[in-house]
Amino acid sequence: MQPEQLKYNPSHEWVGVTESGGEKIAVIGITDFALEQLTDLVYMALPKVGTKVTAGTEFGEVESVKAVSPLYSPVDGEVVEVHDGLADQLEQLAADPFGDGWMIKVKLADDAKLDGLLDYAAYKQQCANS
Amino acid sequence: MRNTQATQLLFELAKPGRRANMLPPSDVPTTPTEKLYPSGALRHEPLELPELSEGDVARHFTNLSSLNMSVDTHFYPLGSCTMKYNPKRNERLANLPGIVDLHPLQPDESAQGMLELLYELQSYFAEISGLPAVSLQPAAGAHGELTALMAAAAYFRDLGQTRTKVLIPDSAHGTNPASASMVGFQSITIRSRADGSVDMDDLRSKVDEQTAVFMITNPSTLGLFEKQIDQIAERIHSVGGLIYLDGANMNAILGIARPGDFGADMMHYNPHKTFSGPHGGGGPGAGPICVRDFLEPYLPVPRVTKVGEAYRMDADYPKAIGRVHGFHGNIGVLVRTYCYIRAYGGKGLRNVSEQAVLNANYMLARIRPLLPVPLGERCMHEFVASASKLKKERGITAMDIAKRLLDYGFHAPTVYFPLTVPEAMMMEPTETESKETLDAFVDALEQILSEDADTLHAAPTSTPISRPDEVRAARKPVMRWTATP
Known part of the structure; x- marks a missing residue:
């Protein structure tokens, strides 16, 4: 995924929406900035397929040597795929957070909105100000 | 070059046959262990313990201790941990034979002094917190959280209410959501605003009839007093929920503000932070809790009570959540706390x-x-x-x-x-x-x-x-x- 085309949570999760079989599927991960702030991850917990997620609530957590941080869903929907094996290869996440490091895919709820999310420029601005 | 012999692992220092003691020959009849226990319950290889002389062991631990930093050796500004210097007086008093030689199974009549001390300590905790009912049983702050949340769950069950949510600000100690999950509540994060205070809009959007408890650390881990605490308490109480105060930062408000007066219904103290209990060392610790009168029936047993002039341990409370610790709690820490509070008095604590x-x-x-x-x-x-x-x-x-x-x-x-x-x-x-x-x-x-x-x-x-x-x-x-x- 190209970072410029994604939307962002202020809490550093990215989301990219694709069409698949007439359904809108959101791919979700965390940003390079978040990874840099967290430093090396040592643990990650992701939801199971079928879990309902809502925007702004936790769908999982990551742990670094510094801290445990919740992962907040940017969208409403249902988890249809979880990145198998990512938790055992956290280096992969660090190496390519916007590609190989994707975490979950969510089938968007019918009325799901992406309005509250930041675009690339606004997210970059937020990172620069923090 | 540094001599590291004494700081090697005990396993590395060990030599077969080396001993720290010499036992005299047994002068009573012996029975082989094989005759006492079935073979399946016996170990057939000796336990692989390191064999060492007393000098090896003494040097090992003495040298290890000198490699560490401690409040007795260094300034220790570890935030959130309140690493104050602990007066040696408290150690001396807690080690008096009349205290350390007490046996937990001693009848109440022969332990009146200790029970009186614990009874008085309960009243001090109640006075400092503004919350009248006290349990000295929990073995640590997080255990206090757990115990109080269990009491809260019992209270709601007793009212016939099913409440599932515990709300916790994002600046909280990690133990808060952990305790809520252990009791079976769903923990929900409340965001902070840029100035470190609770985001009231986020709070309002998440409070409902399912809200059991709002857990707050006040003063917070940012070293700020949450000035909206009365509005927060009003909002939580309006839906029948309870406020839990994480008392980690009581060292900032002793004798100045009382949690019971600013809306808290339950709280714990961390004696190792506030009242000169020993830090670290793996325990034992204490996390006494104070609650409002309507929560008292649910506190754990046993409790220290006074009947006439006599003190006793009483477990006859049908609505109590049960036992959370053996015997009287971790008395050693509580005695130090008692000494600390008595040494300072009200004005001194302020x-x-x-x-x-x-x-x-x-x-x-x-x-x-x-x-x-x-x-x-x-x-x-x-x-x-x-x-x-x-x-x-x-x-x-x-x-x-x-x-x-x-x-x-x-x-x-x-x-x-x-x-x-x-x-x-x-x-x-x-x-x-x-x-x-x-x-x-x-x-x-x-x-x-x-x-x-x-x-x-x-x-x-x-x-x-x-x-x-x-x-x-x-x-x-x-x-x-x-x-x-």
């Missing part, structure tokens, strides 16, 4: 908090020109500086500064907590430090910030171990020692 807050504000005022303190010009008992700007400009992190402080003979502040401040350095000087010590610490910090980045990346250089590989230790922990093949 003075403790005033000095703790004054010391923190003095240090804050001196550190602000060196490191940004994002959340204000004033604080309670602690404050959070940020190395964020340094990291951007010079590649120096909070961890680098923390590690370098060790070389200067100071324990580091808490780093990377709370999570809401990037590159956080959380400092809490406590009331027991002199102005000279605070000045020496800030001078060292100033000196460190003038050093080049490479020096800081390499720190510490004066400790036996410089920087352990924390990532590898967490990803591939080695939990068991084995001889090098």
Whole structure:
């Protein structure tokens, strides 16, 4: 995924929406900035397929040597795929957070909105100000 | 070259046949263990314990102890932990034979002095908190959280209500959501605003009839008093929920503000932080809790009561959640707490908090020109500086500064907590430090910030171990020692 085309949570999760079989599927991960702030991850917990997620609530957590941080869903929907094996290869996440490091895919709820999310420029601005 | 013999592992120092004791021959008849236990219950190989002389063991532990930093050897401004100096007087009193030689199974009639002490301590805790009912049973602060939340769950069950949610601000200690989950509640994070206070809009949107408890640390881990606490309490109480106060930061408000007066329905104390209980060492600790009168029926048993002039341990409370600890709780810590409170008295405790807050504000005022303190010009008992700007400009992190402080003979502040401040350095000087010590610490910090980045990346250089590989230790922990093949 190209970072410029994604939307962002202020809490550093990215989301990219694709069409698949007439359904809108959101791919979700965390940003390079978040990874840099967290430093090396040592643990990650992701939801199971079928879990309902809502925007702004936790769908999982990551742990670094510094801290445990919740992962907040940017969208409403249902988890249809979880990145198998990512938790055992956290280096992969660090190496390519916007590609190989994707975490979950969510089938968007019918009325799901992406309005509250930041675009690339606004997210970059937020990172620069923090 | 450093002589590391005495700090090798005991397994490495061991030699077969070496002994620390010589037992005389047995002068009573013996029975082989094979005759006493079935063969399946017996170990067939001897336990692989290290064989050592007494001198080996004494040197090993004495030398290890000297490699560590402690409140008795160094200034220890570890934020959120209230590392005050603990008077040796409390140790002496807690070790009096009449206290340490008591047996937990002794009948109440022969332990009246201890029961009186515990009974009085309950009343002190009630007075300081403004919450009348007390349990001394929990063995740690987090255990206090768990116990109080279990009591709250029992209370709601008794009312016939099903409540599922516990709301917790994002700056809370990690134990809060853990305790809520242990009791079966769903823990829901409430966001903080940029100034560190609870985001009331976020709170309002998440409070409903399912809300059982709102857990708040006040003063917070940012060293700020939550000024909206009355509005928060009103909102939570309006839906029938309860307020839990994490009492970790009571050292800032003793004798000044009482949680029961500002809306809390339940709370715990951390005697090791506030009342000079021993820190660390793996326990035993204590996390006594105080609750409102309507929650008293659900507190654990046994409780210390007074009937006429006699004190006794009483377990006859049908609505109690049961036992959470054996016997009387961890009395050793409670005795030290009692001594501390009695030594200071009401005015003295207020003075403790005033000095703790004054010391923190003095240090804050001196550190602000060196490191940004994002959340204000004033604080309670602690404050959070940020190395964020340094990291951007010079590649120096909070961890680098923390590690370098060790070389200067100071324990580091808490780093990377709370999570809401990037590159956080959380400092809490406590009331027991002199102005000279605070000045020496800030001078060292100033000196460190003038050093080049490479020096800081390499720190510490004066400790036996410089920087352990924390990532590898967490990803591939080695939990068991084995001889090098």
